[in-house]
Amino acid sequence: MTESQTSLLRRFYSWLKFFSEMGAGIPVTPAAVEEFKKTLNRPPGQEAVTLSQAPSRAAPSRAAAILSGPGPAVSGPQDPLGALKKKIASCRSCSLAPGISSPLFGQGPLPSRIMIVGDGPTLVDSERGLPFQGEAGELLTKMLRAVNIERRQVFVTNAIKCRSARGIPPDRKNFHACRKHLLEQIGMASPEIILCLGDEAAAVCLDVDMPVKELRGKVHDLSECNTRVIVTHAPAFLLRLRGNIQKKYKLEAWKDLQMIEAICPQAASSRELRDG
Numbered sequence: 386m387t388e389s390q391t392s393l394l395r396r397f398y399s400w401l402k403f404f405s406e407m408g409a410g411i412p413v414t415p416a417a418v419e420e421f422k423k424t425l426n427r428p429p430g431q432e433a434v435t436l437s438q439a440p441s442r443a444a445p446s447r448a449a450a451i452l453s454g455p456g457p458a459v460s461g462p463q464d465p466l467g468a469l470k471k472k473i474a475s476c477r478s479c480s481l482a483p484g485i486s487s488p489l490f491g492q493g494p495l496p497s498r499i500m501i502v503g504d505g506p507t508l509v510d511s512e513r514g515l516p517f518q519g520e521a522g523e524l525l526t527k528m529l530r531a532v533n534i535e536r537r538q539v540f541v542t543n544a545i546k547c548r549s550a551r552g553i554p555p556d557r558k559n560f561h562a563c564r565k566h567l568l569e570q571i572g573m574a575s576p577e578i579i580l581c582l583g584d585e586a587a588a589v590c591l592d593v594d595m596p597v598k599e600l601r602g603k604v605h606d607l608s609e610c611n612t613r614v615i616v617t618h619a620p621a622f623l624l625r626l627r628g629n630i631q632k633k634y635k636l637e638a639w640k641d642l643q644m645i646e647a648i649c650p651q652a653a654s655s656r657e658l659r660d661g
Contacts, residue, residue: 465573466495466573469490469566469569469570469573470490472566473488473490473546473566474487474488476488476546476547476563476566478562478563479555479558479559479562479563480558480559481547481549481553481555481559484549484550484551485547485548485549485550486506486511486547486548486549486550487511487514487547488546488547489506489510489511489514489515489516489542489543489546489547490542490546490570491516491540491541491542491543491570492515492516492540492541492542493536493537493538493539493540493541494537494538494539494540495540495573495574496573496574496575496576497538497539497540497574497575497576498539498576498577498578498649499534499538499539499540499576499577499578499579499580499645499649500539500540500541500542500570500571500574500576500578500579500580501517501525501539501540501541501542501579501580501582502542502543502544502567502579502580502581502582502586502589502590503516503517503541503542503543503544503582503583503586503619504543504544504545504582504583504584504585504586504619504621505543505544505545505547505548505555505560505585506543506545506546506547506548507519507521507548507621508548510543510548511548516541516542516543517541517620520620520624521619521620521621521624522620524620524623524624525541525582525620528620528638528639528642529642531639531642532639532642532643532645532646533646534645540570540574540576542567542570543586544560544563544564544567544581544585544586544588544589544590545559545560545563545585545589546563546566555585557585557588557594560585560588560589561589561592563589564589564590564592567589567590568609568610571607571610571612572610575612576612577612577613577648577649578612578613578614578615578645578648578649579607579612579613579614579615580614580615580616580617580642580645581600581614581615581616581617582617582618582619582620583597583618583619583621583622584596584597584619586616586619587600587614587616590607590614591605591607591614591616597616597617597618597619600616601615601616601617601618601637601641602637602640602641604644604648613648615641615642615644615645615648616641617637617638617641617642618634618637618638622634623635623638
């Protein structure tokens with residue numbers, strides 16, 4: 386066994402340990418290790434398809450086609466990404482507008498086969514200018530890796546783009562005022578699946594008034610964007626829990642994330658992840 390294969394085997398043990406911590410209860414058996422070793426000697430040409438190589442279920446939107454086209458982006462109507470960023474930055478559609486922090490557009494590749502939507506930016510997010518930072522961001526990265534997805538492969542954003550500098554919590558009207566921006570982002574990402582993390586993210590994305598506990602465990606159709614949605618618990622919510630209660634909800638989240646593998650098996654098992 387080569388040095389690189391030994392390194393991969395160590396990572397395999399590490400992943401199994403994390404699965405156990407998440408409450409998945411996956412045993413590290415000799416058979417499981419031997420099965421993994423077989424993948425280390427897979428002949429060339431049989432590797433799993435990466436996110437950028439795999440075909441998308443839905444036809445890319447016109448905006449996505451422009452974004453992925455050759456040449457540098459041009460300011461103006463032919464630069465939909467730049468236009469949307471400016472629109473979000475100048476938005477004053479809700480009562481949070483006076484004294485808001487700089488809006489957070491999102492992070493990650495566009496288009497993207499998998500898109501993640503959180504509730505809203507935290508103080509740490511606003512200070513760093515990126516979504517899902519701090520402990521919640523670290524847990525999100527671990528949750529994705531539990532189903533063989535690297536965070537750098539997905540587009541991450543929030544249902545609401547701003548945070549009140551005065552500490553005023555957003556209400557449902559504030560969240561829904563941002564929905565038009567979220568739908569435009571979905572159009573640009575052209576995702577096969579959207580993962581909503583938290584009550585507000587799910588309510589805004591699906592345009593419903595239902596909590597996570599009633600929406601998780603199933604796949605929802607977002608027909609207006611020709612894609613599907615999975616809902617689960619937000620990392621920040623999981624971090625507030627302790628003991629067996631935390632394990633219970635982490636297990637629920639892990640089961641929900643497994644549905645991504647069922648819908649996008651190639652996206653959730655990429656060569657890029659294995660090669661690290």
